[in-house]
Amino acid sequence: MTSVLYDAPGPRAKRRNIVYTALFLALLALGIWWAIRVMADKGQLEWSLWKPFTEAEAWTTYLLPGLANTLKAAALAMVIALPLGALFGIARLSDHRWVRVPASIIVEFFRAIPVLLLMLFANEFYSRSTNISSDLRPLYAVVTGLVLYNASVLAEVVRAGILSLPKGQSEAAKAIGLRKGQTMTSVLLPQSVTAMLPALVSQLVVIVKDTALGGAVLAFAELLNARGTLAAYYANVIPSFIVVAVIFIVLNLILTTFASWLEGRLRRGKRSTGAVLAAPGGAEEPVAEPGLGKTDDGRGA
Numbered sequence: 001m002t003s004v005l006y007d008a009p010g011p012r013a014k015r016r017n018i019v020y021t022a023l024f025l026a027l028l029a030l031g032i033w034w035a036i037r038v039m040a041d042k043g044q045l046e047w048s049l050w051k052p053f054t055e056a057e058a059w060t061t062y063l064l065p066g067l068a069n070t071l072k073a074a075a076l077a078m079v080i081a082l083p084l085g086a087l088f089g090i091a092r093l094s095d096h097r098w099v100r101v102p103a104s105i106i107v108e109f110f111r112a113i114p115v116l117l118l119m120l121f122a123n124e125f126y127s128r129s130t131n132i133s134s135d136l137r138p139l140y141a142v143v144t145g146l147v148l149y150n151a152s153v154l155a156e157v158v159r160a161g162i163l164s165l166p167k168g169q170s171e172a173a174k175a176i177g178l179r180k181g182q183t184m185t186s187v188l189l190p191q192s193v194t195a196m197l198p199a200l201v202s203q204l205v206v207i208v209k210d211t212a213l214g215g216a217v218l219a220f221a222e223l224l225n226a227r228g229t230l231a232a233y234y235a236n237v238i239p240s241f242i243v244v245a246v247i248f249i250v251l252n253l254i255l256t257t258f259a260s261w262l263e264g265r266l267r268r269g270k271r272s273t274g275a276v277l278a279a280p281g282g283a284e285e286p287v288a289e290p291g292l293g294k295t296d297d298g299r300g301a
Contacts, residue, residue, distance in 0.1 A: 039238065044238045044239065049234070049235075049236040049238075049239045050236070050239050052230070052234045052236065053239070053243055058230055058234070061230075062226045062227070062229055062230040062233075063223065063226055063227070063230065063243070063244075063247070065221065065226060066215075066221060066222050066223040066224070066225060066226025066227070067223050067226075067247065069139070069211075069220065069221050069222045069223070069226075070208070070211045070212075070222040070223045071251075072139070073139060073142050073143055073146070073211045073214065073220070073222065074146075074207050074208045074211050076143045077142075077143050077146035077147050077150065077207050077211075078204055078207055080143070080147045080151070081146065081147045081150040081151040081154055081207070082154060082200075084147065084151040084154075084155075085150070085151040085152070085153070085154025085155045085157070085158060086154070086155075086158050087155075088103050088106065088107050088151065088152070088155035088158075089154070089155040089156065089157070089158025089159040089162070090158065090159075090162075090184060091103035092104050092107065092155065092159050093159060093162060093163075095180070103155075106152070107152045107155045107156065108152075109152075110148045110149055110151070110152040111149070111152040111153060111156070113148075113149070114149075115145050115146065115149040115150075115210055115213065116145070116213050116217060118144070118145035118148050118149055119141050119142055119144070119145030119146075119213060119214055119217065119218060120141075120145075120217065120218075121145075122140070122141040122144035122145050122148075123137060123138065123141035123218055126140050126141060126144075138214055138218040138219060138220035138221070139214075139220060141214065141218055141220075142211060142213075142214035142218065142220050142222075145213075145214075146207055146210055146211070150203055150206065150207055153203055154200065154203055157196055157199045157200060157203065158192075158196060160196075160199075161192035161193075161195045161196035161199075162184075162188050162189070162192045164192065164195050165188055165191055165192055165195075169187055169188060169191065170183055170187065170188065172187075173186075173187045173188075193266065194263060194266045194267060197259060197262065197263045197266070198259070198263070200259075201255065201256055201259035204255060204259075205252045205255060205256065208248070208251055208252060208255070209248065209252070211223075212224040215228075223244055223247060223248070224244060227240045227241065227243075227244045
């Protein structure tokens with residue numbers, strides 16, 4: 001059985017894939033064993049270092065408040081960056097030069113600056129030019145840096161997703177009399193969402209991870225910063241890093257799993273074409289396509 005993209009592997013290729021898989025699993029098991037052996041030699045597997053994570057104090061005092069701040073900063077950045085990125089992405093496709101050129105300059109400018117530098121600049125700006133309290137300033141700086149950088153990246157994702165559609169879509173919309181705004185909102189954007197979704201989710205995962213930059217540099221009380229306080233109190237640096245890494249993995253896994261489910265739902269919704277009507281007896285019967293019924297003499301149309 002073949003596919004449009006590749007040929008189905010033959011017997012030799014299947015045997016080769018099995019060998020490669022076995023080698024990879026063996027190397028992975030060897031790497032895990034080596035890491036555990038090194039940690040055991042250094043005393044990092046002692047129960048006294050891992051015991052705090054089985055008690056409520058470590059979670060309620062350090063990890064859960066840090067996780068809440070991480071989710072708060074990431075959610076605010078996502079809510080602001082997504083529509084802002086879509087707006088600039090559409091503006092870059094405008095036929096008006098006075099709209100397209102400024103939008104392109106803004107996107108390219110903020111996309112070229114490291115997100116950490118944007119956070120530092122925003123923190124200095126808020127501390128010298130505003131009356132924001134020192135407790136809220138790190139949150140504002142982190143969200144501002146994340147929004148400026150990721151909105152510019154999302155703008156390019158939106159622009160690429162719209163340009164990936166065939167030209168016939170916009171030409172057909174013009175042929176039936178739709179204006180440019182109607183073509184974009186009713187024809188192009190709904191179709192391009194499915195194509196853009198994997199890249200959008202990848203960027204949302206980046207937003208969640210980049211909140212840790214605020215904790216490392218701006219003393220923002222997010223998950224990584226809370227880990228440092230916990231490790232200083234319990235003297236378990238390596239275990240605390242491992243636990244925080246697992247939490248980040250679970251968060252991003254939930255996000256990507258939801259995105260995969262949403263993408264599959266959108267694709268199934270686009271594939272479904274026929275309506276279903278209820279028959280007089282209660283059973284559902286599909287609606288026949290025009291011209292495919294039977295003629296008066298009983299023959300197929």
